[in-house]
Amino acid sequence: MTSRQFADAVFEDHVGLRGRQWEQELPDVDTRGMAVLGRARWITLAARPAIEAVFARHGLDTGEFDVLSTLLRAGAPYRLRPTELYRSLMISSGGLTDRLSRLEKAGLIERVAAEKDGRSLPVQLTGEGRARAEAAFREDMAIEARLLDALTEEEQSRLAQLLSKLAGSLAAAPQN
Amino acid sequence: MTSRQFADAVFEDHVGLRGRQWEQELPDVDTRGMAVLGRARWITLAARPAIEAVFARHGLDTGEFDVLSTLLRAGAPYRLRPTELYRSLMISSGGLTDRLSRLEKAGLIERVAAEKDGRSLPVQLTGEGRARAEAAFREDMAIEARLLDALTEEEQSRLAQLLSKLAGSLAAAPQN
DNA sequence: GCTGACTATCTCGACATCGAGATATTGGAG
DNA sequence: CTCCAATATCTCGATGTCGAGATAGTCAGC
Numbered sequence: 042m043t044s045r046q047f048a049d050a051v052f053e054d055h056v057g058l059r060g061r062q063w064e065q066e067l068p069d070v071d072t073r074g075m076a077v078l079g080r081a082r083w084i085t086l087a088a089r090p091a092i093e094a095v096f097a098r099h100g101l102d103t104g105e106f107d108v109l110s111t112l113l114r115a116g117a118p119y120r121l122r123p124t125e126l127y128r129s130l131m132i133s134s135g136g137l138t139d140r141l142s143r144l145e146k147a148g149l150i151e152r153v154a155a156e157k158d159g160r161s162l163p164v165q166l167t168g169e170g171r172a173r174a175e176a177a178f179r180e181d182m183a184i185e186a187r188l189l190d191a192l193t194e195e196e197q198s199r200l201a202q203l204l205s206k207l208a209g210s211l212a213a214a215p216q217n
Numbered sequence: 218m219t220s221r222q223f224a225d226a227v228f229e230d231h232v233g234l235r236g237r238q239w240e241q242e243l244p245d246v247d248t249r250g251m252a253v254l255g256r257a258r259w260i261t262l263a264a265r266p267a268i269e270a271v272f273a274r275h276g277l278d279t280g281e282f283d284v285l286s287t288l289l290r291a292g293a294p295y296r297l298r299p300t301e302l303y304r305s306l307m308i309s310s311g312g313l314t315d316r317l318s319r320l321e322k323a324g325l326i327e328r329v330a331a332e333k334d335g336r337s338l339p340v341q342l343t344g345e346g347r348a349r350a351e352a353a354f355r356e357d358m359a360i361e362a363r364l365l366d367a368l369t370e371e372e373q374s375r376l377a378q379l380l381s382k383l384a385g386s387l388a389a390a391p392q393n
Numbered sequence: 394g395c396t397g398a399c400t401a402t403c404t405c406g407a408c409a410t411c412g413a414g415a416t417a418t419t420g421g422a423g
Numbered sequence: 424c425t426c427c428a429a430t431a432t433c434t435c436g437a438t439g440t441c442g443a444g445a446t447a448g449t450c451a452g453c
Contacts (some may be wrong), residue, residue: 051377054384055305062290067351072363076377078264081257081385086307087387088254104439116236124401126315129231130260136440138403143439160401160448185250191386192379199225200379201252203372208230208256210367211263280409299429312410314433319409336418336431 056080077207088188094186099177100147104132106181109138109149109174112166119166120153126164149173232256238302255267264364271360276323280308282357284316285325285350288342293344296329302340325349 045146045155051177055215056079060072080101096106106129112119127137141164146148151171221223227233232255236248264277272282288295303313319338320326325346331337342350365373 048243052381054388056384057381059290062292063354066290066292067354070355070358071362072358073373073377074358074363074365077365077373077380078260078268078361080377080380082253082261083388084380085258085261087384092254102439114242115234116306117365118237118241120267123403133441134402135442139439140417146321147410155401157450158401162402164241166313174226177241178243179246181248182248182250185254186247187250187319188387188390189250189383192383193285196379196382197249197277201249203368203376203379204253204256204260205228205230205233207365207368207376208232209228210265210366211260214364278409301435309411310432311412311434315409331431334419334431338432391440 054080054083056083081204088185091184091188092181095180098180099173101173101177104130104136104140104151105176106177108137108144109166109170110178111180112150112164113171113174119171120163122155122161122163124161125147144170154187165177186196223336227252230259232259233390237356257380264361267360267364268357271356272353274356275349277353280306280312280316281320282350282353283379284313284320285342285346288326288340289350289379295347296339298337298339301328302318320346351377 056075056093059079060076063070063072063075093103096103101105101109108126111126111129112121113119121138122125123134123141126141127134130137132140141150144154149167150164153165155163157215185198218358232251235255236252238248239248239251243260270278270321272279275282277285284302287302287305291297299310299317303310306313308316315325317328321328325343327343328342329339329341331339
């Protein structure tokens with residue numbers, strides 16, 4: 042720490058320990074990729090239980106919530122085509138069909154005939170689906186904000202900015 | 218952008234678009250949590266295909282690689298107890314048993330009797346397992362470094378530092 | 394108006410993981 | 424010693440997702 046700027050100080054965490062183990066075992070490998078992507082993955086996994094608990098209180102799992110929230114934030118009439126949904130959610134078309142079946146059976150969405158394209162069977166939130174999605178989303182955002190409490194507002198903002206730059210570059214890349 | 222410092226500028230990305238949609242639909246909700254955790258999740262998902270392709274070239278999936286790499290970085294004799302493994306990997310004990318069975322059948326690990334505790338059946342890399350893990354790890358780190366190319370070294374370092382602070386706080390929290 | 398390439402969605406068998414319970418073992422209290 | 428609560432791992436039925444293929448519909452060009 043003495044020869045480092047404070048801004049570069051890396052805090053003790055699970056991925057940091059991993060990095061030191063690799064340094065011992067394979068000192069010639071550059072693990073900077075892991076320092077970012079490995080931590081992003083670890084944080085995602087670690088935050089999961091708290092967030093899933095929110096959805097479970099509303100009778101949803103993460104995948105189902107993802108569908109409902111995508112429809113909700115699309116704005117009235119809260120309707121999207123399955124293709125838009127599975128691309129946005131980064132899942133397979135088959136996986137989406139299953140989620141939609143569950144949500145339809147639960148009365149949270151309904152399938153409405155497309156106006157123009159007969160191949161398409163758009164999906165739309167029901168009133169209950171809209172209410173459920175909004176309630177779960179509000180609680181989710183409250184929990185997620187709490188998970189970031191240890192960071193100052195400035196750190197959160199800087200972190201979001203750096204992540205958005207990385208995300209932008211990943212989206213732009215051919216297919217990495 | 219005019220009224221903002223450049224350092225706070227948020228780049229165009231998928232989660233940024235989501236944030237603007239929520240701003241339209243539910244303007245009173247604070248979505249800062251999503252700006253960080255949502256992006257961490259999105260980046261993890263977006264980086265996945267490129268990384269999985271590496272493992273696939275070595276005949277592994279991500280879960281199997283995670284087991285092998287955990288054993289490898291533990292150092293000689295590359296042996297850990299199943300409990301250490303599933304806790305480190307953040308999966309269930311049952312899920313680990315299945316991964317171990319596959320890896321054992323593939324000849325990449327072997328189960329050796331514990332010296333002291335008869336309840337425990339530690340797992341150890343075979344020579345082939347060690348070689349496979351190292352080769353896949355080296356390639357993985359090369360790909361991950363490339364995925365970060367769009368960021369300067371300083372940005373990567375700052376990002377890693379902020380993520381480590383967040384990860385540390387999540388690990389410290391009771392159970393969030 | 395046909396035709397063929399393309400698109401949108403669904404079907405379905407394979408499979409990895411979960412998670413509650415079963416089995417075997419340990420170690421400390423009495 | 425003997426018990427029993429705690430521990431380590433495995434078993435196994437349920438389930439969510441993948442992904443290749445099937446089905447139905449569209450549209451541009453002839």
